[in-house]
Amino acid sequence: MRKNGRTAAGAQRWKCVPCAITYSFTRQDLTEQSIFTAFIDYVLGKNAQHEVDGTATGRTLRYRFTWCWNVPTPPLTVTGEIYDQLFIDGIYLAYNWALLTAVNERGQVVARQWATAENAAAYTALLDGLPPPRLITCDGAAGALKAVQAVWGEDAPPVQRCLLHVHRNNIRDLTNRPKTAAGKALRALSRRLLKVTSTTDAADWSALLAQFHSQYKDWLNERTYARDDPDEAARRGKHKPTQWWYTHNRDRRVYYRLERLTKQGTLFNFLTDHPGHLLHSTTNIAESLNARIDAMCYHHRGLSESHLLTAADWTLYFRWVTPKDPKQIYTQWHHAGRPRRQVIPKKSKNSTEQIGPAHYDTHAIAEEGLWTRKGWAGRSK
Numbered sequence: 001m002r003k004n005g006r007t008a009a010g011a012q013r014w015k016c017v018p019c020a021i022t023y024s025f026t027r028q029d030l031t032e033q034s035i036f037t038a039f040i041d042y043v044l045g046k047n048a049q050h051e052v053d054g055t056a057t058g059r060t061l062r063y064r065f066t067w068c069w070n071v072p073t074p075p076l077t078v079t080g081e082i083y084d085q086l087f088i089d090g091i092y093l094a095y096n097w098a099l100l101t102a103v104n105e106r107g108q109v110v111a112r113q114w115a116t117a118e119n120a121a122a123y124t125a126l127l128d129g130l131p132p133p134r135l136i137t138c139d140g141a142a143g144a145l146k147a148v149q150a151v152w153g154e155d156a157p158p159v160q161r162c163l164l165h166v167h168r169n170n171i172r173d174l175t176n177r178p179k180t181a182a183g184k185a186l187r188a189l190s191r192r193l194l195k196v197t198s199t200t201d202a203a204d205w206s207a208l209l210a211q212f213h214s215q216y217k218d219w220l221n222e223r224t225y226a227r228d229d230p231d232e233a234a235r236r237g238k239h240k241p242t243q244w245w246y247t248h249n250r251d252r253r254v255y256y257r258l259e260r261l262t263k264q265g266t267l268f269n270f271l272t273d274h275p276g277h278l279l280h281s282t283t284n285i286a287e288s289l290n291a292r293i294d295a296m297c298y299h300h301r302g303l304s305e306s307h308l309l310t311a312a313d314w315t316l317y318f319r320w321v322t323p324k325d326p327k328q329i330y331t332q333w334h335h336a337g338r339p340r341r342q343v344i345p346k347k348s349k350n351s352t353e354q355i356g357p358a359h360y361d362t363h364a365i366a367e368e369g370l371w372t373r374k375g376w377a378g379r380s381k
Contacts, residue, residue, distance in 0.1 A: 029334055032067075036330040039068035043311045044318060046299040069306070071333055072341040073313040076111055076320050078129050085160075085270075085279050086110065086133040088126065088144055089286035090118040091293055095305040099293065099312060100126045103286045104133075105279070109319045114309070114344055123147030132157050135269055137283055139165040161266040162283040163193055169257065173250040182216045186254050193258075193267070196281070202268040209258055220255060222247040289319060306343060 004015035004022050015022045042052055042065070049058025083104040090100040100122055102111040111130060115122035120143040132152045137160040138144040148156050170190040178184050189208060196202050213220075224247045226233035236242050246252050261267050270279040296315050297303075303311060317323055324332075333339070 029331075032334070033327050033330045035064055036068055036071065037326045039065050040314060040318075040326045043296070043300070043314050046295070048299075069310055070340045071330070072339060073310070073317050074324060074329060076109065076317070078111075078131075079321055080131060081321075082131050083110070083133040085135045085137060086130075086157075087137045087280075087283050087286035088123065089139060089283055089290060090115075090122075090141070091290040093293070093297065093312065094308060097309070098122065101286065101289060101316065102126055102130065103289055104321075105285070107285050107288065107319070108321045109289065109316050110321065112313075112316050119143040120146040120150065124150050127151040135160055135272065135279055137162060137270070137280065137286075139283055158269045158272070159266050160269040160279070160281065161261055162281070163196075163267065164282040164284070166257070166261065166267075167191070167194055170254045173254050178251075180248070180251070182212075182219055182248070183251050185212055185216070186251060189258065190254070194281075196268065196271075197278075199268070199271050202271060206262060209255075209262065213255065213259070216255075220246075220248060220252045289316075292319070309344060310341065 001014055001016055004013045007013055007024055011024045011026070013022055013024050038052075042049075042061070045052075049061045050056055052058070053061035053064075055061075085105040087103045087105075088100070089103075090098050092098050096116060098115045098117055100113040100115060100118065101109055104110050111126055113122055113126035115125075118141050123141075123144045124147040127147055128151055130151075132155050134157055136148060136157050139162045145159065148159060167190050170186065174183050174187050174190070176187075178187055189205070189212065192205055192208070196205055223244045224232070225244045226237070226242060233242065236245060270281045272279070293312055293315060296311055297308070300311060
């Protein structure tokens with residue numbers, strides 16, 4: 001056997017001297033390694049299938065990538081690093097899935113958790129095993145706040161409420177063009193909250209909030225009685241009768257939201273002195289990651305449920321603290337015996353579990369002759 005030039009693709013051609021047959025060898029592992037790298041580029045990119053393989057339907061690409069969907073995503077192991085700030089947030093995807101993520105101040109994914117809702121159990125699973133950061137920032141979801149205390153207990157870090165979410169909640173109640181003087185003052189306070197960058201600014205803002213209450217306290221407490229507005233009373237009392245209500249309920253809700261967060265001490269924790277850099281007052285870093293997930297779902301719209309979860313996992317993995325190269329991931333997977341990706345279980349729709357309360361042995365049964373009967377009930381002749 002001796003070398004006999006190269007093929008059109010550049011592979012080494014060999015020739016058997018006695019029988020004059022020429023052939024070339026192919027390494028399946030290198031071929032699959034190249035395919036897997038192209039698969040990762042496709043998932044992280046924005047091109048459609050037909051744009052990647054150059055065909056009209058993308059069928060060739062789907063055939064080549066069939067086995068790639070079964071490669072498990074490497075776990076996001078805990079590095080043990082204590083971060084200055086950790087952002088936790090969630091995003092709802094198709095097929096009734098919620099994806100919760102924990103992101104550090106550098107925008108790197110620290111942990112992720114699949115769930116069906118943003119509840120305390122899901123956030124507890126997300127944070128379990130992570131060392132407590134110096135500050136944790138969230139949008140104020142009740143499940144997230146509960147999980148922080150449940151996971152870290154006495155070592156729980158202070159919580160920073162996202163000021164942008166607070167402002168959006170205020171604008172939802174006030175609108176961008178409030179009509180009353182008090183509403184305009186609250187809108188100005190809400191906007192000024194986003195510009196706080198020092199402890200002096202925070203003290204001035206708190207003083208303005210107290211000044212607003214002293215000026216508009218009586219106005220906020222004004223009531224409207226049902227006898228004065230029967231139509232509104234009928235609308236409000238559709239499910240539960242009411243005799244009165246606060247006239248300026250939306251403005252009142254905005255003020256007491258700001259007062260409650262101020263007393264809880266969750267508005268200005270980002271101003272705490274930490275060496276190195278200024279901490280963030282919003283969850284924009286986590287929201288930018290959610291935007292990447294949204295963009296992936298848009299560019300690859302139409303994915304099946306399992307493929308959607310796989311694509312989201314790969315998107316998060318390559319935003320992890322220390323991701324591996326696709327070639328290295330394939331090599332380790334190949335040498336480990338090519339294990340298949342574990343599918344996240346979902347509750348079966350055909351569950352035999354009883355729905356509703358038990359009948360406490362008082363329900364009619366067929367043996368008692370009290371069951372609904374079928375068939376002819378008349379005489380035989």
